[in-house]
Amino acid sequence: MARPLSPASRQRVTVVTGGSRGIGAATALRLARDGHHLGIGYATDEQAAARTAAVVREAGGEAVTVQVDISEADAVDRLFGTVREALGPVTGLVANAGVSGPLGRFTETSPEVMRRVVDVNVTGTLLCARRALREMSTAYGGSGGAIVNISSSAATLGSPGEYVHYAASKAAVDAMTVGLAKxxxxEGVRVNCVQPGSVLTEMHAKMGDPDRAWKKAGITPAGRPGEPEEIADAVAWLLSDAASYTSGAVLRVAGGL
Incomplete structure (x- = not known):
C-alpha cells in the first residue's frame, strides 16, 4: 500500500473550529508556530476570531476566518471551501467547536438545550469530519492528513449534577474517533481525540460558574486547572509526523483525573 505524502513535504493547512478563543485560539497559535496555515472557524465573535488570526500571522502563518454554524452542512462546506481557496488543500482538522448549555440537574435541562448540544457537539463534529475526509482521503483524490477531535473527560466521568447531556455528546465524539480511525x-487519514479536563477558558462563565475550573482543582490530582496551551500541545503532537503511527487514540489531558 502506497504511503501518502508526509505533511512535512507540503504546506500544512489546518481548519480549527471554535478557533476564536480558549483551546481553539491556543491551538491555532501553536500550529502556526509549527508551520501550519490556519482556517479559523468561529460562531459569533468576529473580533475575537480576527485577534486569533492576527496572532497566527505574527507567528509566521497565514490565516482566514470564517463564521460558521457547524451543525449546518452547507455552512461546513462553505468553511472548507473558503479555506481551500484562500490557503490551499486542507491537510488537517481540529474539531474543537462545542457547546454545553447552563450547568444544572439533568431533569431541569430543557429539551431545547439538549438538542442544541447534540446538534453542535455530535452532528457538527460528524459533518466537519465528513467534509475533512472528503478533502484528505486518498480514496477521494486527497494526499492524506489528520483529524483531532476535542472531547472531554466528562465523556467517562458522566458529569452528574452538571451536564450529563454534554458528557453524553462527548462520549459520542470518542466513539466516532475510533470508528473513523479504523x-x-x-486511506491516509489519521483520526485521534484529546480529552481535556477542566481548563481555564471562558466556557465556565457561559455555563453559569466562572470559578468552576478552580473549584474542580480540588478533585484533580494535579491540584489545578489546565491551561489552553497544554491542550494545544497535545493536539499539535497528534497532527505532527511524530504521531505518524497513532490513530484511534483518545488522549486524556486532565491532570490525572
Whole structure:
C-alpha cells in the first residue's frame, strides 16, 4: 500500500473550529508556530476570531476566518471551501467547536438545550469530519492528513449534577474517533481525540460558574486547572509526523483525573 505524502513535504493547512478563543485560539497559535496555515472557524465573535488570526500571522502563518454554524452542512462546506481557496488543500482538522448549555440537574435541562448540544457537539463534529475526509482521503483524490477531535473527560466521568447531556455528546465524539480511525487510516487519514479536563477558558462563565475550573482543582490530582496551551500541545503532537503511527487514540489531558 502506497504511503501518502508526509505533511512535512507540503504546506500544512489546518481548519480549527471554535478557533476564536480558549483551546481553539491556543491551538491555532501553536500550529502556526509549527508551520501550519490556519482556517479559523468561529460562531459569533468576529473580533475575537480576527485577534486569533492576527496572532497566527505574527507567528509566521497565514490565516482566514470564517463564521460558521457547524451543525449546518452547507455552512461546513462553505468553511472548507473558503479555506481551500484562500490557503490551499486542507491537510488537517481540529474539531474543537462545542457547546454545553447552563450547568444544572439533568431533569431541569430543557429539551431545547439538549438538542442544541447534540446538534453542535455530535452532528457538527460528524459533518466537519465528513467534509475533512472528503478533502484528505486518498480514496477521494486527497494526499492524506489528520483529524483531532476535542472531547472531554466528562465523556467517562458522566458529569452528574452538571451536564450529563454534554458528557453524553462527548462520549459520542470518542466513539466516532475510533470508528473513523479504523475506516480511514488505510486511506491516509489519521483520526485521534484529546480529552481535556477542566481548563481555564471562558466556557465556565457561559455555563453559569466562572470559578468552576478552580473549584474542580480540588478533585484533580494535579491540584489545578489546565491551561489552553497544554491542550494545544497535545493536539499539535497528534497532527505532527511524530504521531505518524497513532490513530484511534483518545488522549486524556486532565491532570490525572
Amino acid at each position: 475506516e480511514f487510516s488505510g
